[in-house]
Amino acid sequence: MATACASGPSTSAKAGKAETTWEEPASYDYTLPSTTQVLAGIFRVKVRDGTVAQVTGIDSDSRRQARELPGQVPTMGELLNRLDQARRDHADTAEARYAADGHPLRITLDGDKNAIDDEALYVISSYDPTGSPQPSSPS
Numbered sequence: 696m697a698t699a700c701a702s703g704p705s706t707s708a709k710a711g712k713a714e715t716t717w718e719e720p721a722s723y724d725y726t727l728p729s730t731t732q733v734l735a736g737i738f739r740v741k742v743r744d745g746t747v748a749q750v751t752g753i754d755s756d757s758r759r760q761a762r763e764l765p766g767q768v769p770t771m772g773e774l775l776n777r778l779d780q781a782r783r784d785h786a787d788t789a790e791a792r793y794a795a796d797g798h799p800l801r802i803t804l805d806g807d808k809n810a811i812d813d814e815a816l817y818v819i820s821s822y823d824p825t826g827s828p829q830p831s832s833p834s
Contacts, residue, residue, distance in 0.1 A: 717797035719772035721745050726753070726821040727768065732812045734767050736760055739821075742770045771799060774817050778802050788814075798822055 727738045736757025741749040750768045752758030760767065769777070781789035781804045788805035804815040 717775065717793070717799065719745070719770065719775075720824050723771070723825070724821070724823040725771060725819050728818045728820070729816070731815040731817075733764070734760060738768050740768055740770075745770065745772070771819060771822075774802055774819075775799060777804065777815075781806065794822070798824075 722743045724739070724741050727740055729735060729738065736755075737753035738757050738761065739751040739753060740747060747766075747768055747770055750761045750765060752761040775791075778789055778791055778799075784806065786804060786806045787808040788803055790801075790803045791799050792801040794800050799817075799819050801819070802815075802817040806813045
């Protein structure tokens with residue numbers, strides 16, 4: 696993914712950054728490659744009025760999860776809330792990389808480095824803050 700190489704400040708729980716400051720728009724689209732115990736795959740996410748309105752799975756795992764666990768795909772704001780909570784909980788890893796406009800590009804979480812399967816990696820790509828509507832179909 697190209698976004699993993701994007702420039703921008705990286706912060707971690709050890710660096711002492713307490714809360715994120717980016718203001719989430721009400722509507723936007725983004726792509727979420729995720730590797731967590733619960734959510735794995737690549738998802739195209741449409742957020743409208745602050746809520747996930749549509750999730751499209753890009754690969755076989757994410758297509759299955761989009762059908763079976765539709766409420767598990769987060770908004771970018773929810774991802775930042777997870778990051779902030781991990782920092783408050785003194786997670787071993789709670790890191791983020793941000794784009795120049797302040798939106799997150801990558802969030803890495805690991806509550807306990809000695810625990811198995813509690814790691815999470817979220818990579819945000821193809822962020823479109825305009826939340827372009829889908830073309831309407833002919834009537």
